[in-house]
Amino acid sequence: MKITVDGIACEAQKGEMLLQIARRNNIHIPTLCHSDALPGLGSCRLCMVEIADRGRSSVVASCIYPVKGEIEVLTHSDKIKSIRKNLLMLLYARAPEDETINRLRKEYGVPDSIRFSGDKDEHCILCGLCVKACDEMGSSAISTTNRGVTKKVSTPYDEPSAECIGCGSCAYVCPTDAIKMKEDEGMRTIWNKSFHLVRCKKCGKPFATQEQLEYNREKLGDDWAEALCQSCKKAVTGEKLRDIYERTT
Numbered sequence: 001m002k003i004t005v006d007g008i009a010c011e012a013q014k015g016e017m018l019l020q021i022a023r024r025n026n027i028h029i030p031t032l033c034h035s036d037a038l039p040g041l042g043s044c045r046l047c048m049v050e051i052a053d054r055g056r057s058s059v060v061a062s063c064i065y066p067v068k069g070e071i072e073v074l075t076h077s078d079k080i081k082s083i084r085k086n087l088l089m090l091l092y093a094r095a096p097e098d099e100t101i102n103r104l105r106k107e108y109g110v111p112d113s114i115r116f117s118g119d120k121d122e123h124c125i126l127c128g129l130c131v132k133a134c135d136e137m138g139s140s141a142i143s144t145t146n147r148g149v150t151k152k153v154s155t156p157y158d159e160p161s162a163e164c165i166g167c168g169s170c171a172y173v174c175p176t177d178a179i180k181m182k183e184d185e186g187m188r189t190i191w192n193k194s195f196h197l198v199r200c201k202k203c204g205k206p207f208a209t210q211e212q213l214e215y216n217r218e219k220l221g222d223d224w225a226e227a228l229c230q231s232c233k234k235a236v237t238g239e240k241l242r243d244i245y246e247r248t249t
């Protein structure tokens with residue numbers, strides 16, 4: 001099926017998310033709470049777009065909008081730009097010093113000075129992407145706690161969590177600079193818990209926590225003795241493929 005995004009005809013599968021179709025066609029839609037590795041959350045609402053479906057116009061969050069028929073989509077109409085500007089004003093009030101939020105709010109014309117401004121050290125926009133990543137990993141070590149202005153993401157009672165394996169997935173997917181992960185002298189510290197880092201068997205670089213590798217062994221059947229960092233894993237796979245190619249040609 002074909003849909004039109006900003007006047008460009010795009011091929012789409014029924015049920016495919018609008019954001020995914022736009023990205024595949026190099027059409028930029030801003031997001032904060034989205035990771036290609038995870039299902040859409042529809043939490044930050046920055047990916048709102050305008051759609052016209054059989055003469056009816058509406059505004060939808062493109063990361064959680066499955067395409068069902070031939071629609072027309074506008075990703076940067078005046079209405080959409082105004083919605084994003086208002087959202088970014090609220091996010092700027094919450095995380096006034098965050099680099100990502102500042103870049104986006106300037107892009108959408110939010111002035112430097114607004115009526116409300118929050119804690120200068122606050123970077124978390126409560127999008128929930130870190131919680132989703134941890135849940136998908138199977139650890140569920142963090143969650144949102146409290147309500148209203150005191151709402152935050154944390155481990156239970158801010159204590160080091162027995163469930164946390166120090167994988168850092170929460171920090172890697174965080175769209176702002178909210179989750180602090182420190183690595184120093186072979187140790188990783190995150191969520192008030194410190195982990196020893198295991199060295200890569202090939203290059204010797206500390207790269208993963210023992211708990212993370214144990215988890216991978218249990219859940220994914222990874223060979224613990226073959227603990228390799230990402231770049232060495234790629235190099236070894238390349239060598240194996242080259243070897244197969246040379247032996248079969």
Ligand code: SF4
Nearest residue numbers: 134164165167168170
């Ligand atoms: S570092 Fe801990 S809290 Fe973060 S995703 Fe991994 S297990 Fe979850």
